[in-house]
Amino acid sequence: MTQILIASGRFEQARKACESRSTPLDEDDRHYCLALAYHALSLQADAERELELFKATDRDAAAYFYAEIYAQFGNKASALHWLAEAERTHDAALPELRVDLFLDPIRNEPEFKAIEARLDFPP
Numbered sequence: 092m093t094q095i096l097i098a099s100g101r102f103e104q105a106r107k108a109c110e111s112r113s114t115p116l117d118e119d120d121r122h123y124c125l126a127l128a129y130h131a132l133s134l135q136a137d138a139e140r141e142l143e144l145f146k147a148t149d150r151d152a153a154a155y156f157y158a159e160i161y162a163q164f165g166n167k168a169s170a171l172h173w174l175a176e177a178e179r180t181h182d183a184a185l186p187e188l189r190v191d192l193f194l195d196p197i198r199n200e201p202e203f204k205a206i207e208a209r210l211d212f213p214p
Contacts, residue, residue: 092108092114093105093108093109093114093116093124093128094124094127094193096108097124097127097128097131098192098193102128102131102132103132105124105127105128105131106125106128106129106132108124109121109124109125109128110125118148119145119148119149119153122141122142122144122145122148123141123145123153123156123160125137125138125141126138126139126141126142126145126160127159127160127163127193129141130160130163130164131163135164138164142157142160142164145157145160151176151180154173154174154176154177154180154182155173155174155177155182155184155185155187156184157169157173157176158170158171158172158173158174158176158177158194158197159191159193159194160193161173162193162194162195162196162197163193163196165196167196167197167200170194170196170197171197171200171202171203174194174197174202174203174206175202175206178206178209178210185210186212188206188207188210188212189207189212
């Protein structure tokens, strides 16, 4: 639900939902959500802090989601690095690659296209 709020531009609602303890989110999901929501609200220091807390919680296990966050932050190099790491570790979220709007900022990058080609999705 929180990703839908962010994707639809309802950033303040997303922030409130992410911050609310009544929203059923695991701690790592809450950091992920807040990183995206704070960034969308131009609260970049808060977004960066949440990303670091997320990374401290999940380490390399959430590489795909780090790629999404960095793509949204406009940090293409880091987004592509983490996407390559997701490919290397066979991240379970990779099937979302072709339709994931959070990766749109890096979709036209040659490295992205190479990863997509190697994943060999059906047409």
